Amino acid sequence: MLDIRFAAARSASGAVAVVVPSGAPSGALDLLKLGPADLAECEAFLEDVEHSGSAGTVHTLPRPARKPSRLLFVGIGEADEAGWRAAGAALARSARSETSLRVLVPQDTAADAVRGLAEGLWLASYRFRLTDAEPDPLRRVTIALPGNAPAPDALTAALDQARAVVTATLLARDLTNMPSDRKTPAWFARQVVKAATGVPGLTVEVREPAYLAAQGFNAILAVGRGAASERGPRLVELSWRPRGAKRHVVLVGKGITFDTGGICIKPLSGMKLMRKDMGGAAAVIGATLAAAEMRLPVRITALAPLAENAVGADAMRPGDVVTHYGGITTEILNTDAEGRLVLGDAMAYAVRRLRPDVMIDLATLTGAQGVALGKRTAALYSHSDTLAGALATAAAASGESVWRMPLNEDYAEEIDGDLTDVVNSTDIGAGSVLAALYLREFTGAMRGNWAHVDMSSPAWSDSNDGELTKGATGWGVRTLTRWLEATVA
Template structure:
């Protein structure tokens, strides 16, 4: 990962980056006042370049200016927009891509650098992310960034928080991007164990198929029954001393989804390695909470299964008995995520008894139909919980939109032969899936939130701090939200 450090002093770097912002409707971009100890001639030269460079100051604009024989010998102008955290995040990502052939750059930051520093650092780290299984043809990339501030020590905690947040987001991206030829439930559980090793304050339990059967996790066993690589339930617990709030995070962990006997068409199947992005996000957020020392207890449940086609796969029309005893009728084996989530949520309510319950899942294509590629759908009956999550998600640079839990759709869940119908052939797919999950929240119904994040879990192109592939959606927002609960 890109090395970032805080520096101060008067030594001129070889490559200096100066931020610029919009100057107004009829004026060019202007330089942002910074802690740069550069000589007046450098700033004067930069100011003179602005009109010729045709910079508006919009976040993510980048221009390079060569200065042969001078110091610094390369000057970069970086648009930071209005200067809020997300604008700096976008600017950092754009700079990481534009300067990929540089070895080391120095960025001058404003004296009140807190917001700027966090956004910029996250943008640099996330925008420079690449997932590759081979080094063949790999191009050189930016290795180090110095952030020039007046008092480095004053901003050390902010940089550390940004670095941890980015590292956990990268972990979620790596887990999600990993091909399913490698990734299966046992492998995922092993990755969590490796990430949590050496942390005595983190407690990990992994249930294997025999334990799942003995304890009644029928949904997880049904979905994983068609694979030669059996299901797992990962339970990871961060329990800091003095914590007064206990949050359970549940993440859908389908390591590959063929659709089962209700098999998907090939175009819909080719990216199904991403169907465990919810599990990756909640695991990474819990590890991040521990790394940051957040004073809130966090338990993550990651129900992991591979939904495959075989003689032992569950069938359309099967009745599934979930943890706790509720039964569901499934007439579509491609609606499998809600079945494993139901088990984990019922277990959380009955055994862990948390204060708050939040689940993340790449659950429905209807999420993308309703909200497009960059927004998750948020469902909750608790206005304060919904508002807190939405505010944290937005502050972290992610997006979500609150959707209704329409009670007049509950009738769609009626089954003639089971307690619930898990996959009714009606409309409002994302809403109905959320209503199904609500049936497993027990007395936590008014303290539960569901995030259907299928669409924003994957990016088809470069956008802001996102690169093509897994986004790690949810890690940043969850860490911001958890940080408000101490």
């Protein structure tokens, strides 16, 4: 990660960035301590390029043999957190060839502006590397305030919040980007243990196949049955238990480390990116780690049911019947609808054993989500207006996006089974809605305090886009962390 810190504004020999609010580009020049001729040059440059100040717009003025040698004028739009985040992301790319960057900000810069700027810088500068490739030259960014006084405590706290959330988001990206020849359920579990080791208040339990069989986690076992034994399923439970916590939140994330579709095998086009099918598990683990780093006073249990949905001699078949943890039975009509099976086991366990106040599940669950809402917006389902509204607010504040979808009661009978309580697939369409209705069967007494987020498409970006870099996005860490922050505010 970039080294981002505060410092007093002073002359610099390298690159300097100046923030430009929407509609007032010349006002940014007040932050530059330059002589009249240099200021006139900058003003003429801004007029010539017609800098609008719109968020994320960057215009660069080279100044060879002078100090600073390069000026980057970056728009912050309406100067809200989203505008500052866009500015940070744009600067991370525009200044990538520099070794350091100084960002001049006004004296009255708000805490949320600093958080947005830092998040944008860190998130957009992310690169996933399997080898020790040479990193980008840009290593340090200084946020420079006018005068020599240290940064106010509120700004320092905002930078620390951004660091905690981004660190967790980048871990989620790393986990999701990792190729599946290396990313077995056991490997994923080891990464969680490694990340939690030494953090006060965090504990990890890794349940292996023998335990899962003894305790009745038959759906997790069924999904993982086709894989080789060394790639067998796991259930990871990461717990954050701060003293004095009065609320218990359970976060459940789908953790299919690779999805062939099983016997109902996917075509190549649908299988190439299936290493991302554990993005929900990565997100709930990341959010819990961020909450622990921020010392949020809310108890959190993250459950990651992990399996590889492979084609093998013992793989589950269409027509098989599975008895979930807790007793609900499912007839398997499509082995490629496996994510809801492992989630069902984990959610039933959470309701029966953990007794949370709120339960939220995240899953790269259906292609239908992307058809309905595209690449940047996840589908949100909940019977609670309060919970749905709070999650939507948190998503918007964090730079992510959700859209509430209906839990159509007219469709509920479509998942009723002839041989079993439910079936895991239907042919009527509305795939994302029906998957949510299926998961609802496992919420028990938590039905009114449960939310399901289908984030299949937003988990992956096909190109560099704002604060996203091509590949895994770590979607959900920022939304969940903002929501957790708000619940204890």
